[in-house]
Amino acid sequence: MPYSLVLNLLPRSPIPQAHLSGRHLHALFLDLVRSVDPELAAILHQQESEKAFTLSPLQVASSRRDNQKTQLLQWQHDRSIPAGTSCWWRVSLLDDALFSKLMHLWLNLNPSQAWHLGAADLQVVSVLGTPQVSQPWANFVTYTQLWEQASDEKRQLHFRFCTPTTFRQTKYDCALPTKDFVFLSLLRKWNHYSGNPFSEAILEPIYPSYFDIRTEIAIDSRSKLIGCVGDITFQILGDIEPIQIQQINALADFALYAGVGRKTPMGMGMAQRVN
Incomplete structure (x- = not known):
């Protein structure tokens, strides 16, 4: 839970x-x-x-x-x-x-x-x-509730990154919140802990439609990381089944708890879905 x-x-x-x-x-x-x-x-x-x-x-x-x-x-x-x-x-x-x-x-x-x-x-x-x-x-919330309460109709997924958010790309960090970075981060944690795994294929129809983000630096005693903060909206496009829309919406709602990207146990990647 x-x-x-x-x-x-x-x-x-x-x-x-x-x-x-x-x-x-x-x-x-x-x-x-x-x-x-x-x-x-x-x-x-x-x-x-x-x-x-x-x-x-x-x-x-x-x-x-x-x-x-x-x-x-x-x-x-x-x-x-x-x-x-x-x-x-x-x-x-x-x-x-x-x-x-x-x-x-x-x-x-x-x-x-x-x-x-x-x-x-x-x-x-x-x-x-x-x-x-x-x-x-x-x-x-329980994982079952997150899944059952998720909308099977909403196609807009609006996120706010409230602390600097960054992602690992090969050996380096990337501050740009692409669809794959954001949703694969959520999907991995969901599949690991929920007991109700989703296929990576559900992410195919997601595309960015709006963003208002900027880069910020997060510094501690051992490292300096560049991440993004601000708002981004993804859109679910195409003729797809309601259950796939529901799964994507469950992942978006999960962001409040899971965070997004790297270093979430250090205060980075705090995100929430905004209606």
């Missing part, structure tokens, strides 16, 4: 800019998992491909107002975050078994317990797992 959980956080001490990278947030997530299941934390750390989770960059609550027009997220911080600043952080889980293994963690988080993001201490104030008017990133 895909879950998109939003953790509301409060730093007890300033978070240095250098400790806001995807790698530090990845370490924080594994620390959370390790607190209830050390063996599971080791398994997640060793996963090489189709990882069972994605993470967002840390978001300062007030910065959401700055991005309301574009609805993008903050992926770079040019200064430290002061103690007492309300923040939120999205964690998505793709494996049916993963949420249940972490159930004890989510239900029994102690608000007084300190968690470490680099040198900073954090307090987990609350965990949101259901849709909120003020927090569109919190949600959950």
